[in-house]
Amino acid sequence: MLTLQNISYTHSNKDLLFSNISLTLNRHQKAALIGHNGVGKSTLLKIIAGKAKPSGGQVIAEATPYYVPQLFGQFDQLSVAQALQIEEKLTALEDILKGYVTEENLTLLNDDWTIEERCQAALRYWKLEEVALTQPMATLSGGQKTKVYLAGIAIHQPELVLLDEPSNHLDFAARKLLYDFILSSSCALLIVSHDRTLLNLLDTVYEMSKRGITTYGGNYDFYQEQKQLQSNALQEDVKSKEKALRKAREMEREALERQQKLDSRGKKKQEKAGMPKIMMNIMKNSAENSTSRLKGIHAEKVGSISQELQELRKELPEVDKIKFGFDHSTLHRGKVLVEAENMNYSYGKAILWKEPLSFQMTSGERITLKGLNGAGKTTLIKLLLGELAPTTGTIRRADNKAVYIDQDYSLLQSELKVYEQAQQFNQSALQEHEVKIRLNRFLFSKDTWDKPCGALSGGERMRLILCCLTISNHAPDIIVLDEPTNNLDIQNIEILTSAINEYQGTLLVVSHDQYFLEQINVERTINLK
Template sequence: MSSALTLTSLSFTWPDATPVLDGLDTAFGPGRTGLVGVNGSGKSTLLKLIAGELTPTGGTVRVSGEVGYLPQNVTLDTALRVDEVLGIAARRAALHAIEAGDACEEHFETLGDDWDVEERALAALGELGLGRVGLDRTVGELSGGESVLLRLAALLLRRPDVLLLDEPTNNLDLYARRRLYAAVESWPGVLIVVSHDRELLELVDRIADLRSGAITWYGGGFTAYEEALTVEQEAAERMVRVAEADFRKQKRELTDAQVKLARRKRYGQKMWDQTREPKIVMGARKRAAQVSAGKHRIMHEEKLAEARERLDEAVEAVRDDDEIRVELPYTAVPPGREVLTLRNLELAHGARVDGLFELRGPERIALVGRNGAGKTTLLRTIAGDLAPVAGEARAQVPLRFLPQRLDVLDGGLTVAENVARFAPDVTGNRIRARLARFLFRGARADQPVATLSGGERFRATLAALMLAEPAPQLLMLDEPTNNLDMASVRRLVSALESYEGALLVASHDLPFLDSLGITRWLLLEEGVLRETSPGELHEEA
């Protein structure tokens, strides 16, 4: 397999001296590669280095051909027309001028042989479900998910030799995800995708696991990767047990040797005291015994040190991904307790809730729907961030809302200081004890929020909301798995499993929702909220 992308001794350090990569050597060949790793391991940084958006501190990036890059956070000028985003505005203008009878040579030079430029552009949009989006519309008229698909359509139209996708399914609804999956599956060149979307990662040919600045390769999709990792970890844990047993054995042997040497020393001293042999002979024997004892002790100490080193190496090979643990007081909601009431609710932008909707007891509700349907508007209205146009949205218990943009925290304050804002009456020691359950231990609790990775920032925001007082009995989450790696998603699920209040989650990530033990599914469709089921969602998608 020839390499289209080669990284040689690649290093990168942030301006504040935080190292990300140090001497990475690897190559990416034709086909689809899923790049995985925990938050903060450097996945997005690596894609930016390949795309040329960051300059390496050391080493080289060598690419065969053109690179196309879809960043994690797509920001487009809302005044741009669709054809400008697609990069075909000049050719369209030249084509229209020629068709209108303007035979200026400059138009022919601009157009070249691309006479079907509009047809190809509309076909690319159609493949991604944007067929109704005209080439003359502006970005400001599109939803966030449509903007992501539009940027992807521009890349499909260019057909770069190497395509880089960073969390491409963020903000995409179920229908848009299916179109993205089809585009990825049919991609003919080199593709590297960073994603927490399991379904997308099942489509790749191989997995590249970025951990501690090095890449380990696994063949197949994400399931094959997990199976291989399980086998590796079982073998690593067996090696730890073997190394521990060897270490204990070497400690016993060293202790036994020390006891024997002590006995010999006492015996030698006794013989010296009794002076049964000439002093010169006794002195020679004593010196020989001391040399022999020294060698014996050194040999056992070396064996013990080697056993300790083997044990340390074995322990290092075992992945130790801590899980979030949440034990909140006063969050339990008894069955039948009124938690939330929506009555004849009309929202900004036209969505509505007809009649009466009630959330009672510790229910777990999934809120799903297409991009732009109004899910975020509904949650913000319930949270009190937006006023309803008409009707009522009333929560009968303390609630907290985790927004998509994670803008709840002050970037200039530390993690501990941010949590203290939400729980002003709690002592610093109690805050730190609670933060340790969210994996912010010791000095990590004193990190400024602005320096955290996406997954760490999410964890800090979740900690601040969950540890707030009074403890929330209704927790609302808006697309919580955006930008989270697999380990962070597992930690989030672990946290929510031990949460005893009511839960309302808006998400396009069906596997994540399935893992939460959802009791009711609500679909916001064509401006109306109604009950649905996961089976219906899969069929429609």
């Protein structure tokens, strides 16, 4: 169905993005394409779809791919029908039904007499009945735009479908429709996604890296198991190499001590024997050369083992390199932090919630906040944080420190450099070198310290916020996360998951990622209607 042979891509500035990318996708196969942000997954999909040209290699496709991009802003000036490339066919059908049976109209329609029925059925499946085919794409939300393009699959009925982060803008209900489609579809699918529930519906995982494509013959859980086995083996290799390095250094020290003792004894014997000075100098030079050779042999061995250890450590998963250090000493599990009674909020005369809200939030709880778009999730968060006051009812907040991490990571100041931003959270007066050690723990090496926060990727911003929270020393009583996984690749989602699972305070999460919610052990749900 699809074969990629040694595909490479170079940016216009001559920077190589990837090379040696080869894979085969069979008919009806459903595969994931995963890899770190920036490795080139979206670019590869564009190459397969014919939207970008490779610098080298060959794409062989037995069918024309149907491509659902990650971003849709470039289609805002088009109507829904134009974006789906069906406007001319629909116009031709309309003209024919009106009696204008021309050669041009028949050619445009191409005997596709069911195009209207398929459009209606597809929009109905994706709950887009209110969306007209003549409607401008600019008037639709991000989720609606995604669903329009997903509806195009049933309209065009392709044999090969390429999806780039299809669940990013979808709510729970729309994700369920997407999962059902994937399970029931008979077309070949190649999907870039960080939605691990979706990834578990697929039968193959292609991992893309600088080394090329590695194939795992199973779903995402199977891939994780295999990666864990590799990680465990790598950890053992690292421990073994560390042990070998310690032993080599010990042998180097012992050998040099023995050599020094032999040289000292030899010198004393020479002096007692009254050996001529010229002969003593020759013997001294010989001993020094011998010691120098010995040092060289051991230094070479130590250096070789040290280099091998360094290379092994580079292969460790990033999540294994990160060291967290939240101070939880001020958190008291079970303390009531927030209590709402018959609370509601109104914009003008319109009351937000059909029924007033009454609930408690206690220290250490893990809560998810659910509701359709417009249900008032953001408003409730502002009420919890004290940024708004309820219109009716009451909300009582114990003295607490809360941190709100939104999708844009607006806790960070774009104009500040990474190190400057870290210092903004340095309330415990850590020394400069200690702050830099913390940055290193969160994978910010020396060459990133002067990088503006505005130039960081989503994953880097998330890691910097986590780092800043540890620099501030005391863990917040409440962390509010608003769609935290939307802009992250799988690696950074795992880093975030590890950090959250170490955190002992109260967690309130807005997320459509059910897999993530399960991984962080959410205990209860507040549903807004």
